[in-house]
Amino acid sequence: xxxxxxxxxxxxxxxxxxxxxxxxxxxxxxxxxxxxxxxxxxxxxxxxxxxxxxxxxxxxxxxxxxxxxxxxxxxxxxxxxxxxxxxxxxxxxxxxxxxxxxxxxxxxxxxxxxxxxxxxxxxxxxxxxxxxxxxxxxxxxxxxxxxxxxxxxxxxxxxxxxxxxxxxxxxxxxxxxxxxxxxxxxxxxxxxxxxxxxxxxxxxxxxxxxxxxxxxxxxxxxxxxxxxxxxxxxxxxxxxxxxxxxxxxxxxxxxxxxxxxxxxxxxxxxxxxxxxxxxxxxxxxxxxxxxxxxxxxxxxxxxxxxxxxxxxxxxxxxxxxxxxxxxxxxxxxxxxxxxxxxxxxxxxxxxxxxxxxxxxxxxxxxxxxxxxxxxxxxx
Amino acid sequence: xxxxxxxxxxxxxxxxxxxxxxxxxxxxxxxxxxxxxxxxxxxxxxxxxxxxxxxxxxxxxxxxxxxxxxxxxxxxxxxxxxxxxxxxxxxxxxxxxxxxxxxxxxxxxxxxxxxxxxxxxxxxxxxxxxxxxxxxxxxxxxxxxxxxxxxxxxxxxxxxxxxxxxxxxxxxxxxxxxxxxxxxxxxxxxxxxxxxxxxxxxxxxxxxxxxxxxxxxxxxxxxxxxxxxxxxxxxxxxxxxxxxxxxxxxxxxxxxxxxxxxxxxxxxxxxxxxxxxxxxxxxxxxxxxxxx
Numbered sequence: 001x002x003x004x005x006x007x008x009x010x011x012x013x014x015x016x017x018x019x020x021x022x023x024x025x026x027x028x029x030x031x032x033x034x035x036x037x038x039x040x041x042x043x044x045x046x047x048x049x050x051x052x053x054x055x056x057x058x059x060x061x062x063x064x065x066x067x068x069x070x071x072x073x074x075x076x077x078x079x080x081x082x083x084x085x086x087x088x089x090x091x092x093x094x095x096x097x098x099x100x101x102x103x104x105x106x107x108x109x110x111x112x113x114x115x116x117x118x119x120x121x122x123x124x125x126x127x128x129x130x131x132x133x134x135x136x137x138x139x140x141x142x143x144x145x146x147x148x149x150x151x152x153x154x155x156x157x158x159x160x161x162x163x164x165x166x167x168x169x170x171x172x173x174x175x176x177x178x179x180x181x182x183x184x185x186x187x188x189x190x191x192x193x194x195x196x197x198x199x200x201x202x203x204x205x206x207x208x209x210x211x212x213x214x215x216x217x218x219x220x221x222x223x224x225x226x227x228x229x230x231x232x233x234x235x236x237x238x239x240x241x242x243x244x245x246x247x248x249x250x251x252x253x254x255x256x257x258x259x260x261x262x263x264x265x266x267x268x269x270x271x272x273x274x275x276x277x278x279x280x281x282x283x284x285x286x287x288x289x290x291x292x293x294x295x296x297x298x299x300x301x302x303x304x305x306x307x308x309x310x311x312x313x314x315x316x317x318x319x320x321x322x323x324x325x326x327x328x329x330x331x332x333x334x335x336x337x338x339x340x341x342x343x344x345x346x347x348x349x350x351x352x353x354x355x356x357x358x359x360x361x362x363x364x365x366x367x368x369x370x371x372x373x374x375x376x377x378x379x
Numbered sequence: 380x381x382x383x384x385x386x387x388x389x390x391x392x393x394x395x396x397x398x399x400x401x402x403x404x405x406x407x408x409x410x411x412x413x414x415x416x417x418x419x420x421x422x423x424x425x426x427x428x429x430x431x432x433x434x435x436x437x438x439x440x441x442x443x444x445x446x447x448x449x450x451x452x453x454x455x456x457x458x459x460x461x462x463x464x465x466x467x468x469x470x471x472x473x474x475x476x477x478x479x480x481x482x483x484x485x486x487x488x489x490x491x492x493x494x495x496x497x498x499x500x501x502x503x504x505x506x507x508x509x510x511x512x513x514x515x516x517x518x519x520x521x522x523x524x525x526x527x528x529x530x531x532x533x534x535x536x537x538x539x540x541x542x543x544x545x546x547x548x549x550x551x552x553x554x555x556x557x558x559x560x561x562x563x564x565x566x567x568x569x570x571x572x573x574x575x576x577x578x579x580x581x582x583x584x585x586x587x588x589x590x591x592x593x594x595x596x597x598x599x600x601x602x603x604x605x606x607x608x609x610x611x612x613x614x615x616x617x618x619x620x621x622x623x624x625x626x627x628x629x630x631x632x633x634x635x636x637x638x639x640x641x642x643x644x645x646x647x648x649x650x651x652x653x654x655x656x657x658x659x660x661x662x663x664x665x666x667x668x669x670x671x
Contacts, residue, residue, distance in 0.1 A: 107482060107483070107486070109482070109565040109566050109595050109631070110595070110596050110600075112486050112489055112490065112566055113486070114486075143490055144483060144486035144487045144489075144490050145486075145487040145490065145491075182483065185481050185482075185483055187482060212481050212482045212483065212630075213626075213630065214455065214479045214480060214481045214482060214564075214630055215481040215482070215483065217455065217456060217479070217481075218456065218481070243626075243627075243628040245625050245626070245627060247622070255539070256539050257537055257538055257539030257540060257628070258537055258563055258592075258627055258628025258629040258632055259535070259536060259537020259538070259539060259540030259541070259563070259590065259592050259617045259628075259629070259632075260537065260539040260540045260543060260617075261627065261628055262537075262540075262592055262593065262617035262618040262620075262621055262627050262628075262632065263540050263543075263615070263617040263659065265618075265620045265621065266617060266618065266619045266620045267658060268620070269619070269620035270657065270658075275620070278621075278627055278628065280627075280628035282478075283400075283478075283517075311539040311542050311543065313517065313519045313542075314403065314404075314407060314517075314519070342546075343519070365543060365546040365547060365550065366543075366547070366659070366660045367543060367658075367659065368658050368659075368660055
């Protein structure tokens with residue numbers, strides 16, 4: 001999950017990381033009140049959306065008065081930016097910036113290490129810096145589970161030969177970022193920019209935090225926020241224990257297993273059909289699960305038909321067919337359903353389903369046959 | 380017959396044997412002839428499950444039963460400790476079936492396994508099956524064609540898609556020497572390359588079916604090794620129709636900016652001499668052509 005900037009900064013502050021004072025608001029009035037409380041006469045109002053390139057797109061406004069904060073919040077709130085509706089803005093005290101640095105902690109799945117990444121090119125041009133001059137981007141790989149001592153980071157930073165940054169403070173910030181990333185099960189923690197202020201101190205101006213979904217089980221606060229971010233269908237899928245991705249097409253899909261699911265989508269596309277969703281039941285197939293999953297994917301009215309592709313192994317497939325029959329009693333319309341079920345009790349499951357109107361049973365192992373059948377039925 | 384990973388000298392335990400899944404799968408592993416010697420669940424020592432003695436610790440199972448391998452079914456929150464216990468107790472082969480293990484935990488036990496020289500397969504994987512020996516994990520035995528003196532090796536990231544490929548091979552009369560599911564997570568402990576090395580070295584294995592998918596760069600690393608192999612490889616890459624930025628069931632199945640897309644994997648594999656199948660049922664025919 002991607003954590004919003006205000007929550008990410010609140011989670012990082014206890015690590016001693018220098019987060020600018022600020023708070024999120026969902027109305028222009030609330031934004032003005034926050035600015036009033038922060039004091040001073042220089043503020044930043046930022047659209048809270050989970051997308052990069054926000055500054056360039058006009059989502060970050062520097063304001064020199066409380067009135068300007070109200071105005072900026074009015075401009076941003078309720079409007080679309082980079083494909084997201086802005087529901088909240090973050091109001092922060094503006095910081096006097098001397099220069100900008102990029103700092104990040106990245107879980108690298110190709111090397112199985114955490115990379116500490118720093119670029120003194122900084123700011124929005126990190127991608128360009130990495131492409132044009134690899135010397136501008138410094139990477140320190142850290143073994144998983146390693147205690148990262150500050151002295152190691154300080155030594156490493158010395159090779160960059162940067163004069164106008166206090167490398168001791170920077171090393172402490174980087175170590176704190178690494179520890180926070182580890183504790184929070186982050187796969188990515190990016191501070192861009194990490195600002196050097198005119199008095200030489202550092203400040204985390206922006207922050208991108210992505211958490212490993214498998215880590216949410218031990219991050220209760222984040223798990224709550226994640227649930228709140230889901231659509232009602234995604235939430236139902238999560239409660240069923242299935243993996244669900246809504247797509248733009250009109251053919252519903254249920255499969256047991258992610259690879260079989262992706263392959264089914266590929267084969268549909270090869271037939272010129274567009275899937276309405278991806279849904280992976282996972283390992284434990286029960287009547288309740290299959291019923292809930294089928295009701296879920298048939299809900300969008302544009303769905304013209306569906307394909308159920310289960311490899312049950314030792315799961316009792318009669319249960320799956322009971323779930324299909326139960327779901328069909330609540331699903332409106334006579335949309336065709338192609339069912340390919342293999343596994344324990346497959347013959348009993350086929351016999352039950354072959355009696356059901358609009359259900360077409362595929363008795364072979366080839367998913368291609370099931371896809372060809374649904375193509376034929378929906379025309 | 381393949382004699383790698385799992386062989387006649389294997390004495391395997393089941394960690395998490397008293398759980399519902401652990402117990403059921405123990406039944407089917409024994410039915411497949413797997414040399415299982417014990418189970419381990421902390422606090423349940425002294426019980427008997429499916430005729431196997433249960434111990435409190437892996438060390439007890441090693442001391443009393445001479446255990447040297449393990450298959451793990453414990454819940455995700457305690458999986459890291461279970462794997463590390465198995466490594467520290469001196470086991471040589473560990474299969475982690477458990478899914479939803481945090482990536483950080485996997486990275487930690489993967490590093491520990493590397494230093495200890497232990498083979499860990501998974502996590503989030505169906506394990507391995509070696510016809511004539513047995514299986515550690517959950518692969519359904521009925522789809523395999525056993526008893527052929529030589530055959531095809533199968534390695535895949537996805538369990539059920541690999542099953543469909545195996546069933547297609549069996550249907551076309553192609554037997555299997557071994558099948559290994561390496562797992563669907565972004566970090567897995569045994570990668571395509573290690574399994575391909577075993578297939579290349581195994582005299583009974585004549586060719587390989589590789590089942591890959593979007594996300595990460597494991598297929599690209601496999602391609603670099605396949606370029607040096609003497610045996611033909613046919614591959615299927617799932618997720619060609621998947622839009623970027625969304626995760627498809629497997630924690631690792633996501634196309635990110637700058638990597639993980641199906642087309643670049645297919646291109647890398649083709650350049651390494653791999654024949655690409657567009658559908659699972661094309662694989663047996665393509666392999667037969669390459670084996671002539």
